[in-house]
Amino acid sequence: MSQNQSIFRTPGEVHFGAGAVASVGRIAKTWGERALIITGARSAKTTGALDAVCQSLKAAGVSVVIYDKVGHEPTIRLVEEARALARSEQCDLMIGLGGGSPIDTAKCAAGLFYSPEPVASHFRDGLEPPDRALPWIAVPTTAGAGAEATPNSVLIDEETKIKQSLRSWRWLAKAAIVDPQLTVSCPPTVTAYSGMDAFTQAVESYVSRHATPLTEAISFEAALQVAKALPRAYENGADLEARTAVAWGATMAGIALANARLGAVHGFAHPVGAFYSLPHGMVCAILLPWVIEYNLDVAAPKYARLARALDVTAPASSDECAARDFLAYVRELNARLGIPAKLGEVGLERDRIDEIVKHTLPSGSLAANPKDVPEEDLKAMLAAQL
Ligand SMILES: [Fe+2]
Structure with missing residues (x-):
């Protein structure tokens, strides 16, 4: 092909x-x-x-x-x-x-x-x-x-x-x-972590190098479904309407990533999760803002589109401003869900960074990231979180 x-x-x-x-x-x-x-x-x-x-x-x-x-x-x-x-x-x-x-x-x-x-x-x-x-x-x-x-x-x-x-x-x-x-019976932390895994998968598949118009449409709607409903599902697990929206978003993000792949968050997430026995969704949620910030210069138009659809930026803002507003929104979403801002807060150690990066480099997810991430940048992204 x-x-x-x-x-x-x-x-x-x-x-x-x-x-x-x-x-x-x-x-x-x-x-x-x-x-x-x-x-x-x-x-x-x-x-x-x-x-x-x-x-x-x-x-x-x-x-x-x-x-x-x-x-x-x-x-x-x-x-x-x-x-x-x-x-x-x-x-x-x-x-x-x-x-x-x-x-x-x-x-x-x-x-x-x-x-x-x-x-x-x-x-x-x-x-x-x-x-x-x-x-x-x-x-x-x-x-x-x-x-x-x-x-x-x-x-x-x-x-x-x-x-x-x-x-x-x-x-x-x-x-x-x-x-x-x-x-409905998922406890709040499981709801937050798994929901942010879905949100990360929606965002990463949306900006992936392998995205197509078909996968982009699914990724985009998946991100909106999760983002709008996850805080409600987290705060009130019995809210079936919110649970339904998050479930749609999770399945749609799965369909999108199966076809478009993911990005640097998931490249890092496997070795970090395996070395420290941390929940996958929590690791993804922590890493997502760092990777969005890294990708800003190549993926701003797509992040901006998400910001506008989520109504977290001024209607007349430039793509660059709107993309930064999307980044700020993701940081706030994590904070609202009780998710730490840095991997250092959940155990990341300086002397394991080289080993984590060694296992990140061959990842197919990393290869799908919209921007090349050289080894020194991977190390810098982790070191900044200590
Ligand atoms: Fe994931």
């Missing part, structure tokens, strides 16, 4: 709306008879989401096996265990239920189901995924990562602490079932 051509891909179906989770059984039945549900140890149980999914599956005649050991980060070991369970239980379908972690675990376990090789070989040696994947369905219970809409699975290698993506277009979900009602 030549450089001026693009392809746009999405999950097979997106079922959206309060109560949509009740349709998981009917949708699953079109893809399989025996489903492995991959979920976390606690929240999907205490909120009733797991029960709702199981009931719907059983009512549709789909039998259920549960793998519930996923923690706050997906790892090679978790994918290996889930894949082994699906094989031994002869499952023909997987369902990822929860935040980005269980969804990415399900995506990778389904994507490598037919591979005879260990998951670690795909991760460490770059072995290509097989030509076919087990069908899988995403049921997110947080609004943020957009993992229900992407073809990549972000995993951590527990031995090396390296965090990176495995991806294949064959790994897109057969269906994403996005039920904002499932996000």
